[in-house]
Amino acid sequence: MKNVKLHLLVLILVVIAEFIGVKNIPIGIGTIVLLPMLYAMIFGLLTTPKFLNIAKEKEMEDAGSLIGLTLMLLMAKYGTNIGPTLPKIIAASPALILQEFGNLGTVLLGIPIAVLLGLKREAIGGAHSIAREPNVALIGDMYGLDSKEGQGVLGVYIVGTVFGTIFIGLLASFLAANTPLHPYALAMASGVGSGSMMTAGVGSLVAMFPEMEEMLTAFGATSNMLSGLDGLYMSLWLALPLSEWLYKRVYKLKYGQLPEAPVTKEGN
Structure with missing residues (x-):
């Protein structure tokens, strides 16, 4: 709270982003919705180059330490939407639970592509999940x-932090405009275990379907909470073993031999 420069920068960026407002870009039969959060993210990135001398290391480090706090406040706000819509959420609970198996899609898609691009065991760390904090x-x-x-998971974590919010916000609005998927389904899919990504996805949907705001935020927040609760166990018991198995198969397919044995932290 002592970094006055950081708070002034954030305030200026928020004011500029809100002044620009929501922009709708027609694409085919639908519309891509650009939210103020997207502008704020881009403007924030533009303040970091050293030659501009706007945001220095201190501001960036302090901003990183405040992300968790601000997301906790955001999730608390979303939590107030869950209670009034609880009956509908309970009715949709099988879909909410089964959608967690969709997290394995990162393995099935990411591992083959990563290995074919030349990555080795970095592929396992980077593709076993969406690489959030847990x-x-x-x-x-x-x-x-x-x-x-570790290099793989950190690489995806950094990329997800910088571009993930932008990507999922655009993806949600694009799918809502150009596919028959229901907005509730897309809201649930936005809850990938990242508060910022979920907010971007749900925010895009709310901008397109304002009459569904309460249900969209409730489904997104509930899905995100479930992803945070069982996502770690999904990774430990299913995603990592599947990643190891698939990595060996794709590696042998490309190089004609099995890969090197994994080395755990304990060295066995």
Whole structure:
């Protein structure tokens, strides 16, 4: 709270982003919705180059330490939407639970592409999940963050932090405009275990379907909460074993031999 420069920068960026407002870009039969959060993210990135001398290391470090706090406040706000819509959420609980298996899609899609692009065991760390904080901790505990797997998960974590919110916000609005998927389904899909990504996805949907705002935010927040609760166990019991198995198969397919044995943090 002592970094006055940081708070002034944030205030200026928020005011500029809100002044621009929501922009709708027609694409085919639908519309891509650009939200103020997207502008704020881009403007924030533009303040970081050293030659501009706007945001220095201190501002960036302090901003990083405040992300968790602000997301907690955001999730508390979303939590107030869950109670009034609880009967409908309970009715949709099978879909909410089964959708968690969709997290395995990162393995089935990411591992083959990563190996074919030339990555080795970095593929396991980077593709076993969407690489949020619990997944970084899991890989760090099992392999160490200085390992190949650790490099992979940290690389995806950084990319997800910088571009993930922008990507999922655009993806949600694009799918809502150009596919028959129901907005509730897309709201649930936005809850990937990242508060900022969920907010971007749900925010885009709310801008397109304002009459569904309460249900969209409730489904998104509930899905995100479930992803945070069982996502770690999904990674530990299913995603990582599947990643190891698939990595060996794709590696052998490309190189004609099995890969090197994994080295855990304990060295066995």
